[in-house]
Amino acid sequence: MNTSPSLLLQAAEQAAGGQTLPTGALYVVATPIGNLADLTLRAIHVLALADTVACEDTRVGGALLQHLGLRKPLLPLHQHNEAAAAGHVIHRLAAGERVVLVSDAGTPAVSDPGARLVAAVAAAGHRVLPIPGPSSALAALSVAGDATATAFMFQGFLPAKGREREAALAAVLAAPGAQILFEAPHRIETLAAALAAAAPMRTVTLCRELTKQFETVHTAPAGDLPAWLAADANRLRGEFVLVLHALPPTAGDDDIDPAALRALDVLQRELPLKQAVALAAEISGAPRNALYALALSRKQGEN
DSSP states (O other), X not given: OOSXXXXXXXXXXXXXXXXXXXXXXXXXXXXXXXXXXXXXHHHHHHHHHOSEEEESSHHHHHHHHHHTTOOOOEEEOOTTTHHHHHXXXXXXXXXXXXXXXXXXXXXXXXXXTTHHHHHHHHHTTOEEEEEOOXXXXXXXXXXXXXXXXXXXXXXXXXXXXXXXXXXXXXXXXXXXXXXXXXXXXXXXXXXXXXXXHHOTXXXXXXXXXXXXXXXXXEEEEGGGHHHXXXXXXXXXXSOEEEEEOOOOOOOOGGGSOHHHHHHHHHXXXXXXXXXXXXXXXXXXXXXXXXXXHHHHHHHHHHO
8 A cells, every 4th residue: 555644544534434433342353464455444444543452463463553654552462361461451441442453464353362352342241343354264265166155164273283183174074065274384285185185076275375466276176286286385385275165965876877876886896986986977977076976975874
């Protein structure tokens, strides 16, 4: 944003100043996930009116305020001090302050600190007002192109390792709707390998560095992801959001040509699921996704 801070604040006040913004309230403000131009005029106006800004990292929050030409008292609020910081926020609200909550990027309390604060403030009888804006989860979902999904679930980061991670991934793969996952760069290859092994035909949209200069959106079968990542070291850098597309409708035996069923039965006894489905589809001309859904449901029924 090249607009001077004073002109930007004036534009924000003109656009959003007609709305009543009560004192003694907590404002949950979404901030950019990488591109400052995504900060809304309403968010700027609320930040200008704030008496205190609670930040996941005061260095990041302070830099944002400085960019806007604002100086505000900053209160650290992160995963290690959220319970204690909530008491300070409630005290300020009781004194009639407007307190703004921001995370380092995106919408607070969504895979970021803030949910405990919101619950404590509401329990204390103070208003909590959302100031919506950038969200990497919804941004990824919007470009996934999953037309079959009738619902989606935000999963965030899976457990880091061990049986807890395996169980969480199994639950994600079994869920019928689109699943939104976050992943760190040092674990993206491991996640891609796990998805490829467990559900090679499942469509995945991988988003990297959303809204930033090197933004990447790639949609492919899960089985292709490890090779795609390995083809360019730059693809392993940045922050990742993955959309696991919804499971295709399960086809019954009566919905698929008998010749395709016979081919699938024979091939599935001798080959891994991905290869069996691909060959059965090529031999019979039946839709690959329908064969895959049927083969997967049969395999799960055996377990």
